[in-house]
Amino acid sequence: MTTLQPCLPRPGHQSFWHLESALTDGWRRARALGVPVLVSRSERVPAIDPLHAFAGAAGRGLRRVFWEHKDRETGHRLALAGIGAAYTLLSEPENPFAAAAAEWRSLCATALIDAPDPGLGVGPILLGGFRFDRYVPPTALWAGFPNSSLVLPILTVTSVDGEHWLTTSLMVGPETDTARLAADTHALREHVFQGAARYAGEIYSVDARPATMVAPSLPADHSRRPRPTLLHDALPDTEWERLVGEAARDIRQGNLAKVVLAREVALTRPGCPFDPGAVLARLRATFPDACLFAVAPADGAAGNPVFLGASPERLVSLAGGVVATSCLAGSIGRGTTAAEDDALGARLLGSAKDQVEHSLVARMLREQLGPLCDSLEIGETPELVRLANVQHLHTPIHGALRARSDGTVPCILDLVATLHPTPAVGGYPRHAALDLIRRRERLDRGWYAGPLGWLDRHGEGEFAVAIRSALLRGSEARLFAGCGIVGDSDPHSEYLESRLKLRAMLGALTGSA
Numbered sequence: 461m462t463t464l465q466p467c468l469p470r471p472g473h474q475s476f477w478h479l480e481s482a483l484t485d486g487w488r489r490a491r492a493l494g495v496p497v498l499v500s501r502s503e504r505v506p507a508i509d510p511l512h513a514f515a516g517a518a519g520r521g522l523r524r525v526f527w528e529h530k531d532r533e534t535g536h537r538l539a540l541a542g543i544g545a546a547y548t549l550l551s552e553p554e555n556p557f558a559a560a561a562a563e564w565r566s567l568c569a570t571a572l573i574d575a576p577d578p579g580l581g582v583g584p585i586l587l588g589g590f591r592f593d594r595y596v597p598p599t600a601l602w603a604g605f606p607n608s609s610l611v612l613p614i615l616t617v618t619s620v621d622g623e624h625w626l627t628t629s630l631m632v633g634p635e636t637d638t639a640r641l642a643a644d645t646h647a648l649r650e651h652v653f654q655g656a657a658r659y660a661g662e663i664y665s666v667d668a669r670p671a672t673m674v675a676p677s678l679p680a681d682h683s684r685r686p687r688p689t690l691l692h693d694a695l696p697d698t699e700w701e702r703l704v705g706e707a708a709r710d711i712r713q714g715n716l717a718k719v720v721l722a723r724e725v726a727l728t729r730p731g732c733p734f735d736p737g738a739v740l741a742r743l744r745a746t747f748p749d750a751c752l753f754a755v756a757p758a759d760g761a762a763g764n765p766v767f768l769g770a771s772p773e774r775l776v777s778l779a780g781g782v783v784a785t786s787c788l789a790g791s792i793g794r795g796t797t798a799a800e801d802d803a804l805g806a807r808l809l810g811s812a813k814d815q816v817e818h819s820l821v822a823r824m825l826r827e828q829l830g831p832l833c834d835s836l837e838i839g840e841t842p843e844l845v846r847l848a849n850v851q852h853l854h855t856p857i858h859g860a861l862r863a864r865s866d867g868t869v870p871c872i873l874d875l876v877a878t879l880h881p882t883p884a885v886g887g888y889p890r891h892a893a894l895d896l897i898r899r900r901e902r903l904d905r906g907w908y909a910g911p912l913g914w915l916d917r918h919g920e921g922e923f924a925v926a927i928r929s930a931l932l933r934g935s936e937a938r939l940f941a942g943c944g945i946v947g948d949s950d951p952h953s954e955y956l957e958s959r960l961k962l963r964a965m966l967g968a969l970t971g972s973a
Contacts, residue, residue, distance in 0.1 A: 515737025871919025
């Protein structure tokens with residue numbers, strides 16, 4: 461391992477001049493068009509961990525988003541931290557995905573962009589997510605998280621396969637004072653990089669192989685000393701098991717084939733607020749192949765909430781016209797020995813209940829993606845994916861995206877709209893399952909199990925299903941876990957499975973991961 465003293469890219473004369481010059485060009489275009497214009501430029505910077513940038517910018521009234529994922533098949537690793545909001549898409553119509561896609565295309569059509577092309581995760585990007593079910597009225601629990609929110613950050617710190625970039629994106633109107641905007645932006649950049657350095661303890665740690673970043677050491681004030689915690693089920697276990705039994709009965713009667721029921725658990729550490737950066741660092745160390753994510757609305761929302769997690773389930777990615785998704789359904793624990801682990805995996809592969817649950821997800825993905833692709837490759841039989849505390853049945857799916865009749869190509873938000881919610885988090889058939897969830901689940905999922913991710917100016921990017929997650933507010937955390945219910949589901953076994961799924965976040969929150 462090589463340790464590097466942080467070398468901050470300070471706002472020197474050359475960088476300042478380039479930004480101010482770009483803003484002046486944007487001002488001229490805005491004056492000509494009569495509307496604000498997006499100006500975005502990307503530059504290489506010394507090594508910086510986007511997780512440090514996200515955590516170090518806390519407490520400054522800035523919206524922050526973090527994303528990190530290492531692709532299991534290619535080994536490609538991308539980490540992003542978005543700081544501030546240059547532009548926010550708050551779509552509340554019948555189809556928020558299509559509305560957001562159209563608004564983003566319009567914004568990029570007149571933009572002045574200086575960025576590598578192609579540059580996955582480099583350049584102006586939108587970061588954010590969507591509520592699981594926009595037809596369920598939100599409760600105060602999810603204040604700060606609207607039905608949908610995609611943000612173009614003012615600053616985006618990108619680490620992609622060992623390269624590090626900073627993208628600055630700003631909206632310039634006909635009346636904008638470009639000199640003042642440039643100065644304010646350089647001050648923000650200085651603040652973000654200094655905050656990252658402070659959070660990292662003045663040292664960045666990177667693996668000797670530049671393509672791989674390792675988990676940061678936690679500063680001394682994030683120690684793992686045991687602290688008293690209070691754990692409380694939002695719905696008593698006997699009541700939740702009763703709901704599972706009723707759902708299984710409905711399925712046996714032919715009303716639907718599968719439904720996913722979620723549980724909510726409250727974790728409280730009196731007098732000791734949770735540190736989202738430390739939680740993410742633990743999740744990164746424990747689940748290196750998961751999609752790590754965190755969304756923090758601008759400070760000032762009640763309790764300064766942060767929604768974060770380590771999802772094993774990618775909803776969909778789109779890169780170079782290739783669609784990639786996966787069927788992830790069916791779960792069992794890990795063994796304490798290799799022999800026990802293999803035995804549990806074999807039991808999962810041979811479980812009729814889990815095979816039925818898995819096949820329903822694969823069937824729906826085939827039905828939904830088939831019309832959008834020229835070709836679709838789906839694994840014939842599920843394989844095992846082993847995470848730190850659980851094993852899943854997994855089937856990879858790839859397709860070549862088909863152009864529309866007018867020659868345009870769907871963007872990733874079109875794919876998200878088609879796929880969400882999958883049977884892995886909703887059920888099958890979709891409408892019947894959602895109806896049951898709305899009537900019986902008795903919790904506000906909010907952004908839990910919703911689509912969360914990013915897209916670039918070409919309409920490509922990646923979204924995960926926001927499971928294995930928690931909503932943090934000060935010293936309280938709300939954790940969520942769901943179980944797929946089919947006709948022969950045993951209520952108590954499903955309850956035990958939900959407890960297994962909650963362990964990942966519980967460990968990261970309590971420091972026992």
